[in-house]
Ligand SMILES: [Zn+2]
């Protein structure tokens with residue numbers, strides 16, 4: 131028995147009710163033992179636990195969840211994990227602030243404890259929000275990169291890569307953030323346009339002054355040479371001579387090299403160690419000395435003489451002032467330039483030479499390119515970003531960091547001979563900062579006097595093995611073979627060159643295979659002002675705020691409908707509100723149906739459908755086809771659009787409005803006709819719920835439980851199978867006939883409105899003139915629907931031609947006359 135639904139839908143009570151129930155019943159659990167269903171694994175990105183979950187995060191996770199829910203309904207055993215990329219500098223900084231300490235005040239293990247405490251709190255906060263958005267994450271698969279159980283795997287991957295020869299330790303220039311005081315990878319350098327200043331300096335030589343243009347006069351103390359282009363006639367006479375560095379008096383050689391751009395500045399440039407990557411190249415190529423003028427904290431060193439201790443900026447000012455005084459500056463002019471900055475703190479990065487660990491990623495470039503071409507990228511532009519990035523890399527990946535809260539590098543150095551000893555697998559997890567395992571012995575000199583590595587790993591080392599970890603590596607080979615590579619790698623455009631790239635190189639090096647089959651890219655969310663959503667812009671919206679106002683299902687519709695997959699999408703309250711209005715519309719339609727279905731038995735046998743019933747069913751099947759195709763292609767905007775158009779317009783505005791008379795007056799139209807409407811409504815609404823379930827899991831569950839659960843028998847709509855399209859029910863002729871009827875009815879109603887008559891005003895006589903036999907015939911078939919809906923007492927369909935009367939839009943050969 132179907133009971134009438136309550137008048138209104140209270141999302142604030144119903145959404146949490148189902149979230150709790152789903153969790154209690156554990157319906158999203160991945161079944162490790164099921165070997166009958168195909169698996170579908172999603173390598174969801176582990177976010178950095180900041181405690182916040184804004185609309186940008188919400189969009190990412192909505193995409194993952196749409197796929198997970200859809201695939202589950204398609205019969206897959208879906209692996210939908212959630213991890214946390216815990217390590218990192220921001221947490222260290224926050225821990226210092228929250229606990230009012232300096233990281234040096236405590237032994238590392240105590241400081242790490244505080245970071246763990248803070249991170250755990252932030253994770254809980256984010257988890258709460260994620261549950262409120264209704265994500266169907268399997269929380270049994272949760273992992274935290276800071277846990278020993280996880281970082282054991284990170285360390286194991288380090289050992290394996292070291293044994294395979296992919297890791298090495300050397301002194302090499304690296305990008306360095308003076309604020310974070312750590313090396314950073316190229317992927318972590320963000321280039322920004324800045325207005326700088328080009329300073330033209332005079333260098334004295336024995337053949338006269340040489341004019342050099344530079345944007346970094348503070349690097350004069352680190353100048354080790356001058357370079358000009360070999361074909362540059364202006365400078366031929368200087369090549370091979372020595373030039374004197376202004377203020378410092380040191381002499382450096384003038385070299386000719388193809389890499390100099392004669393059009394830049396004066397065509398003569400300083401080689402400094404290190405201003406940029408070309409400097410690194412020249413220093414190596416000409417075997418020039420390395421002078422470290424900038425220290426790791428960004429202050430000038432003693433190599434800078436009297437400028438020692440000044441910051442880079444201070445030193446720049448002071449050196450320019452002194453050069454001016456000495457009359458060594460020819461001119462100064464503003465210049466727009468690209469400056470590399472730290473992606474975390476936006477401080478300009480320096481290039482500093484330091485002993486670091488590297489992964490030989492360049493050796494894998496060709497393989498990365500080949501696999502990138504082989505797998506699918508949605509949308510395709512993401513593939514080109516990956517390819518361009520891979521081809522642009524000219525340095526190896528620096529994987530060591532000079533931080534505390536991170537995975538320790540499992541290595542020790544022999545105090546006697548400097549030999550490197552990397553941990554045995556059985557020692558893991560291990561922290562060389564605090565532990566010297568008993569088996570530690572130098573293979574070279576036999577000493578057991580060691581110093582543990584104090585550097586730690588780049589956090590991308592933690593998160594770039596997730597595909598393997600999800601599959602059960604290294605503990606379960608059987609599941610690894612089933613679940614690796616991941617079916618889907620979904621993430622934002624912002625981490626293609628980091629996460630997608632690092633995952634690719636790590637897994638290629640470890641397993642010789644790409645870690646994922648399809649990469650699904652989501653765009654970034656822009657604030658209401660069109661700029662990227664950011665706290666400092668004041669356009670930042672938390673997911674909780676949106677849920678409190680309109681509920682999770684409305685939020686999720688915004689995420690689905692906001693734009694094409696991969697494009698940046700704006701956050702607009704109007705879109706969320708529109709989503710909420712749709713929920714209300716759907717609820718009202720279902721409620722209307724529930725009132726009409728009191729005496730309906732879903733087990734009813736054959737029903738006699740009218741043309742309009744068949745018309746609705748044909749459109750429904752077509753919608754099912756389109757929505758399925760959209761989900762298959764990850765086009766969530768097309769899916770939600772198709773569902774909303776069908777429900778709102780075809781089902782509610784058109785079908786329901788034209789069948790009411792059949793429901794209300796069975797004595798006139800017959801019980802069979804009423805039953806046909808009941809049957810059609812019952813099945814159409816169920817289908818809408820099924821199609822909408824991945825996007826709006828709450829209202830669909832509520833309606834399913836109230837109307838359908840008893841008959842269908844699934845614990846949840848989310849455990850019901852995805853509908854299959856019945857092609858036999860798609861009938862273009864029926865659709866055309868139905869469209870004609872609906873249009874005529876709408877025109878008659880419009881005519882009533884024009885004459886200021888209520889919609890239910892009776893019409894004594896209606897004559898419809900349809901010139902073509904086919905149209906006339908259709909209208910005769912649906913005459914009952916027209917008469918019933920428009921309250922027409924006498925309806926004539928005439929095949930004649932008529933010039934007067936009301937026109938019917940889109941049908942130039944049909945007109946009608948109304949007699950009141
Ligand atoms: Zn930084």
Ligand SMILES: [Zn+2]
Pocket residue numbers: 544545546547548549572573574575576577
């Ligand atoms: Zn030794």
